Amino acid sequence: MAEPVKLIGTFGSPFVHRAEVALRLKGVPYELILEDLTNKSELLLRHNPIHKSVPVLLHGDRPAICESLLIVEYIDEAFDGPPLLPIDPYDRAMARFWAQFIEQKCAKPFWMALWLNDGDKREVFVKEAKENMALLESRLHGKRFFAGDTVGYLDFAACGLALVLGVLAEVTGLSLVGEDEFPLLRRWADDYTSEETVKACLPPREQLVAHFSGKKDRIKLAVNAMACQM
Amino acid sequence: MAEPVKLIGAVGSPFTHRAEAALRLKGVPYELIHEDLDNKSELLLRLNPLNKTVPVLLHGDRAICESLVIVQYIDEAFDGPPLLPEEPYDRATTARFWAHFMEHKFSMPFWMALWLDGEPQKGFVREARENLALLEEHLQAQGKKFLAGDSVGYPDLAGSYIPLMLDMFKELSGTSLMGDDEYPAVRQWVKEYNSDEAVKSCLTNKEQLAAYFRVKKDKYKMMVKAMLKQQ
Numbered sequence: 310m311a312e313p314v315k316l317i318g319t320f321g322s323p324f325v326h327r328a329e330v331a332l333r334l335k336g337v338p339y340e341l342i343l344e345d346l347t348n349k350s351e352l353l354l355r356h357n358p359i360h361k362s363v364p365v366l367l368h369g370d371r372p373a374i375c376e377s378l379l380i381v382e383y384i385d386e387a388f389d390g391p392p393l394l395p396i397d398p399y400d401r402a403m404a405r406f407w408a409q410f411i412e413q414k415c416a417k418p419f420w421m422a423l424w425l426n427d428g429d430k431r432e433v434f435v436k437e438a439k440e441n442m443a444l445l446e447s448r449l450h451g452k453r454f455f456a457g458d459t460v461g462y463l464d465f466a467a468c469g470l471a472l473v474l475g476v477l478a479e480v481t482g483l484s485l486v487g488e489d490e491f492p493l494l495r496r497w498a499d500d501y502t503s504e505e506t507v508k509a510c511l512p513p514r515e516q517l518v519a520h521f522s523g524k525k526d527r528i529k530l531a532v533n534a535m536a537c538q539m
Numbered sequence: 540m541a542e543p544v545k546l547i548g549a550v551g552s553p554f555t556h557r558a559e560a561a562l563r564l565k566g567v568p569y570e571l572i573h574e575d576l577d578n579k580s581e582l583l584l585r586l587n588p589l590n591k592t593v594p595v596l597l598h599g600d601r602a603i604c605e606s607l608v609i610v611q612y613i614d615e616a617f618d619g620p621p622l623l624p625e626e627p628y629d630r631a632t633t634a635r636f637w638a639h640f641m642e643h644k645f646s647m648p649f650w651m652a653l654w655l656d657g658e659p660q661k662g663f664v665r666e667a668r669e670n671l672a673l674l675e676e677h678l679q680a681q682g683k684k685f686l687a688g689d690s691v692g693y694p695d696l697a698g699s700y701i702p703l704m705l706d707m708f709k710e711l712s713g714t715s716l717m718g719d720d721e722y723p724a725v726r727q728w729v730k731e732y733n734s735d736e737a738v739k740s741c742l743t744n745k746e747q748l749a750a751y752f753r754v755k756k757d758k759y760k761m762m763v764k765a766m767l768k769q770q
Contacts, residue, residue, distance in 0.1 A: 371632075
């Protein structure tokens with residue numbers, strides 16, 4: 310009999326989403342345990358003592374697996390079902406390379422830009438993000454998703470970008486990306502969030518907007534403090 | 540016939556070492572193309588336009604960038620001793636988790652402690668030591684020679700800057716990271732890594748890095764200070 314799978318996560322986190330969508334695409338039943346990250350549970354701290362973050366995957370009674378993209382690779386290797394990463398080593402290398410690029414060079418600068426108070430600092434991050442997004446846009450030529458006709462590893466890796474372009478733009482009232490900019494990425498964000506399996510584990514947009522609106526001040530405080538320290 | 544393998548790298552680059560060591564561990568013949576990082580070649584800029592950095596692996600006409608992506612590619616594309624464990628759970632937890640730790644949590648405070656002075660340096664030294672304690676705990680609990688088993692593997696390559704740089708840490712930074720009797724398991728891991736035949740045979744090795752960083756010390760110190768002021 311299959312060992313129980315539990316996913317410790319938190320509402321609205323693109324990192325948790327990556328693990329959830331991977332489980333669903335593989336057809337693995339799981340229990341989602343939601344954390345309040347301002348009041349971390351003993352369960353979370355016990356299973357991820359080093360990083361103290363979500364998501365955390367518990368498979369049977371094995372010690373936890375942490376870090377969202379590592380969890381996705383584990384799910385791909387440990388369970389039967391359609392492959393989440395490409396099979397060919399070179400294609401796998403490309404997927405891993407672009408996942409890192411998206412996280413470090415697109416999503417991160419955009420996230421900073423959305424919450425920074427200092428307009429000059431914001432401009433620097435926006436410029437960086439946009440230069441990099443132009444490179445990403447070219448990866449979507451002739452493809453519906455980054456992984457091809459169906460969603461895969463690189464699409465989940467990029468899901469934070471979808472969040473930034475959509476929900477967070479609305480929450481902050483900052484349209485850092487013009488309506489006519491990056492048409493392929495905008496179309497990808499729409500296609501991704503409406504894909505059947507993805508949609509089944511994404512909260513409705515209004516809930517995400519409400520959630521991030523509620524956290525707005527706290528996020529701004531943390532990001533601006535971090536920017537000062539850096 | 541096997542397609543030719545070339546590695547574009549620089550002697551002062553611990554990232555190049557990761558890729559080179561992986562090729563040697565796997566037993567893959569390759570040609571090392573030396574890059575002068577102060578005067579980047581047209582070849583490098585063409586093959587790695589995004590990050591413009593070393594290492595870049597050329598396998599036939601395929602170019603792969605980013606040292607840890609390269610190491611995983613080498614493990615998957617070539618036959619030879621595995622650099623990651625076979626079992627999915629061990630791959631995810633021991634190997635990949637500790638590689639991620641080395642790359643994302645350990646590296647920044649380590650580099651900052653190396654190149655800063657005074658009070659800012661002390662803070663990073665403290666953080667680096669906390670990370671050393673976590674590493675020590677893992678090595679003791681696991682009881683193996685290396686981070687994921689008894690042979691050099693993916694997480695060891697990710698953390699290879701530690702065994703490569705530890706001896707010269709005091710000379711470069713002006714301060715000590717650990718006492719002679721501290722972190723015995725980490726010291727042992729460093730010793731094992733530096734004694735590995737494949738590692739020693741790399742052209743980007745401890746001696747090369749030491750020579751490079753001695754020359755560049757002042758430049759790196761200035762760069763890091765400027766970086767902290769800017770942000």
